[in-house]
Amino acid sequence: MFALVDCNNFYASCERVFNPNLQNKPVAILSNNDGCVISMSDEAKKIGLPFGAPIFKWEQFCKEKNITILSSNYPLYGDMSARVMSILADFSPDIEIYSIDESFLEFKGFDNYNFEEYATKIRNRILKWTGIPTCVGIAPTKGLSKVANKIARKNLKETKGVCIIDSDEKRIELLKKTAIEKVWGIGSGLQKRLKTKCCTTAYDFTQISSDWVLKELSIVGWRLQKDLQGISKIPLEELSSKKMIATTRSFENTYSDLDNIKERISTFASSCAQKLREQNSNCHVIYVFLRSNRFDKSQQYQKENRTVILSYPTDSTLTIAKAAVTAVETIFQKGVEYKKAGVIISGLVPNDNFQLNLFEHENPKHKPLMSAIDHLNRKYKADKIKLGNQDLKRTWKMKQERLSPKFTTNINEVLVVK
Incomplete structure (x- = not known):
């Protein structure tokens, strides 16, 4: 289940x-x-x-x-999410964190459990320990658990936040009540194609020929159909390294001076490099882009980008930031008011298994330096150590005029009980 x-x-x-x-x-x-x-x-x-x-x-x-x-x-949402996921890990060792606010659990060896009581216990513990209300859907497959969760959420008073699909009769009943556009993984494009087959509910989808689904909707659609039929074909996904890392942001104001743009790009590149080291990878390619405000009709929309191919793979903030800043210097245009920028790194390889370059290589001092910086930043729970061309007071410059305190991640903003 x-x-x-x-x-x-x-x-x-x-x-x-x-x-x-x-x-x-x-x-x-x-x-x-x-x-x-x-x-x-x-x-x-x-x-x-x-x-x-x-x-x-x-x-x-x-x-x-x-x-x-x-x-x-x-910062608040991320910390609260980590607390919820930590609680869920106590209920099953097999967990897939699907997004910041939802996770799949697989129950292996839970044959004699009362899932109604177990789901209620999950909800009550999360609510008591974090104050976050949840809904739980339990079924024989991931696809059906999504359906069950939506039913629990939609009919909160009747279901009390829990819906269990534990029989074929209940599966069919709930699938007939679920519109095809509400099915997990069915986007607008697939909806149009399915409606040509008179498919308007999730149950209708399960009745279409599997051969047609495999041919027209690919293996992904076929697996989803099998899941909705009660045959598990979508397993929990194992945590894997990303194949691309991106840091992109809209600015709080438009920037038309190169110094501010370079500072932002350096900060974005540093963030990418840190994430790269967290997954023990190096990168070969750096992609940098600049965009003006496409909603500002008083000026022509500008979008420029540059791709940098490195001679050797690296995870060094110094190397990546320098390459990104050099790239943005070549695409910056005077007189343009830029609203968004970003750094994307790709061509990722494991840091212990990659092709060496005979004539060029990473500065050997960078590895221990990056390790020391990461250790200090983790210890003090903030980006205390930055490059000299970064803004030392702020990581992301965003307009946040209605921001609540960081109750759980900043000691100066915790609640004071009187």
């Missing part, structure tokens, strides 16, 4: 844990630079605030409806 444990309105729920005044009130969380709505409470959904709403257009609506608007507090 598989379980999907999903945190309800995760970002809003994290804010409510440390600000109980937000309980049972409409709350909306904004994207980077306070752009648009990316998460909200059930109360805000009922009022009619749409996902993706640009806040500058909906500010007056939110004021009239008394919707609390907050900037994204990613």
Whole structure:
């Protein structure tokens, strides 16, 4: 059996844990630079605030409806997510962290368990230890556990946050109630193709010829169909190294001077290099890009990029940042107001198994230096040590006018009990 444990309105729920005044009130969380709505409470959904709403257009609506608007507090959300996932690991050794707010669990050797009670125990412990409400769907396959979770979430009062698919009769009943567009992995393109086969529900999908699905929707669609038929074909994914690492950000303001652009690129490159070392990899390729504001009609939209091929693989912040800054110098144009930039590294190889270059190689001092920097930054839970061309006071420069405190990750912002 598989379980999907999903945190309800995760970002809003994290804010409510440390600000109980937000309980049972409409709350909306904004994207980077306070752009648009990316998460909200059930109360805000009922009022009619749409996902993706640009806040500058909906500010007056939110004021009239008394919707609390907050900037994204990613350090808080990341820490709360880690706490939830740590709790889930106590309930099964086989876990796949699917996203920041949901995980799959596989129950091997749980033949005589009462899954209704076990799922309730999971919900209660997470709520008690973290304050985050969750829903749990349990079924014989990952695909069906997704369906069960959606049913539990949609009918929260009736299900009490738990839905178990433990019989073929229940599987068929719930699949008939699930619209095809609500099925995990069925995007808009697949929906159109399936509707030509008169497929409007998840159950209809299970009745289509498997040969047609394999031919038209590939092996991925076939596995999903089998999962919905109760035949497990989608296993838990093992944690693997990324094949590409990217750090891209929109600026809090537009930049037209090269010095500010170079500082941002150096910071982005340093972040990529750190992630690279965390997965014990080196990179061969660095891709740097600059973008102007595509919504500003007063100037022509500009987008430039440059790819750097390194002579030898590296994980050194010094090497990667220097190459990225040199690249951005060649694509920067005077007079252009840039709004977004990014660094993407690829051509990743293990740091203990790669092709050497006869004439060029990494400076041998870089390895111990990077190791020392990473150790200190981990010890003090912050990027205390940076390159000289980085802003020493801030990692990401974003517009965050409605930011809540970092209650769990900054000692100066913890709650004070009086």
